[in-house]
Amino acid sequence: MKFTLSFTALTTVAAFAPSAFTPKNAGVPASTSSLNMALKDGQTPVVIGVAADSGCGKSTFMRRLTSIFGGDVVGPLGGGFGNGGWETNTLVSDLTTVICLDDYHSNDRNGRKVSGLTALNPLENNFDLMFEQIKALKDGKTISKPIYNHVNGTLDTPETIEPTPIIIFEGLHPMHDERVRDLLDFTLYLDISDEVKLNWKIQRDMEERGHSLESIMASIEARKPDFDAYIDPQKKDSDVIIEVLPTNLDKEDKKTLNVRCIQKDGVVDFSPCYLFDQGSTIEWTPAPTKLSAPAPGLKMAYRSEQYFGRDCQVVEMDGSFDNLQELVYVESALSNTKTKFYGELTQAMLALADAPGSNNGTGLMQTLAAFAIRDIYEKKTAAAKKVKQETTTSA
Incomplete structure (x- = not known):
């Protein structure tokens, strides 16, 4: 693959x-898009x-x-x-x-x-x-x-x-x-832990839709055997896994998230993003004067790991931030983000400030993955164009 x-x-x-x-x-429905x-x-x-x-x-x-x-x-x-x-x-x-x-x-x-x-x-x-x-x-x-x-x-x-x-x-x-x-x-692969998935469903189905806790638990339990057998195993075949876990900053906190972006090494046309120095093991608490965060705070990390026997590089964010514009401070510490100019990562987050996860690691890691996909597209398109030009020239 x-x-x-x-x-x-x-x-x-x-x-x-x-x-x-x-x-x-x-005679079947077709796109009404006027875009080329x-x-x-x-x-x-x-x-x-x-x-x-x-x-x-x-x-x-x-x-x-x-x-x-x-x-x-x-x-x-x-x-x-x-x-x-x-x-x-x-x-x-x-x-x-x-x-x-x-x-x-x-x-x-x-x-x-x-x-x-x-x-x-x-x-x-x-x-x-x-x-x-x-x-x-x-x-x-x-x-x-x-x-x-x-x-x-x-x-x-x-x-x-x-x-x-x-x-x-x-x-x-x-x-x-x-x-x-x-x-x-x-x-x-978007890998949401069982505990986070339960918290999300309680918030959506119980608080917003009036479902009972018993019905929510029954729904989760009914799906779990098939999920474990047929859906979850796909993460071992994925190039990037965004893992969403409960925070490690406060064990009583049920809403704050710890999000890890697991990036496999050796994937064609893809190179992992990293924090500060590639290959290092880093834990970083951003300065509160530059990145304000609500309790229980915010920490980031970067390390190399093994994931299903594959070498990976992991960027991690635990916690959330108050002001999305201040994310540019974190952006300055990240390298190989596949952005085209400094601030593009923050700009992309601000463009969807109303989307779920825009003040925590889910939005950040999804945006990093989106830039990686854009980079892959541009690399493959450029390579195909070069092959076509060489073929035309030789003909």
Whole structure:
């Protein structure tokens, strides 16, 4: 491998997509974007896989990533229910297409009730179609992709997806199937600890939606066996893992987070970010006069580690900060961030100041990962352009 109530009839992906590919105007919903996202002649899309459990921050990371590449965000593709009366999970911006792997569920919600399996189980996902369509997009072909409707749990009429320079597949299983995994140019896993996941669900479902603690615990326990068996193992195959843990600064604190960005060495077109001196072991408490932080404070660290037998470099942030503009002080201590100018990291964080995690390590590490993906795209695009020029010259 290189560097997410009512029902109709029981349906399958195959029923909606007997052929994986269709002509551009085959009578299925298509993008309403006016942006010029077409591939240049001979250009191969850079394909990224992002894995995480439901409710673990994939959508926020997608916002950060598409923002880094610039341009207007268009989508959901086709406009959703407010524009034409149909649902989609696909998002596009100037250069990117983000595809939700829930669209490759084999059954609708009612079908899973019949099978008795959760959506985390590989048997409830069509990996043959997933592989076929990812390969087609990487080959520059247009596909007719199924739509899993999260509103009513049905499999809806497929939509036409055209390849763009960057294609991101996010969801439960981007690295589960070896054939799919081998097509990915870079992979990232959002690893939320059980304790943090419980705290987040209590805050969202109990405090905001009125669910009982018992129902929340039952929901987590019902998913846990399949999560442990089929989702969690993908982190060993990921190039970067963003690990979200409870703070070490105050054991009674249930909201402050300790976030680690685990970056594997030896990944093609990727070099890890580091704090102060590469290869050092560092623990750093930023000066409170330059970076104000609420209790229990803020600490950063950097070290080399082994992760599933691979050499890695880890940047860590424990705590949160009061003033997002002061993040530029931390930016000055980080190296190899893949930014194009000093302050771009802070600027990118400020652009999404309202997004979850923008005052702690989740936002920081996701933004660093987004810059790394931009850098990979630019390196691969430049290399492909050079090969094309050399081929043209020799011909």
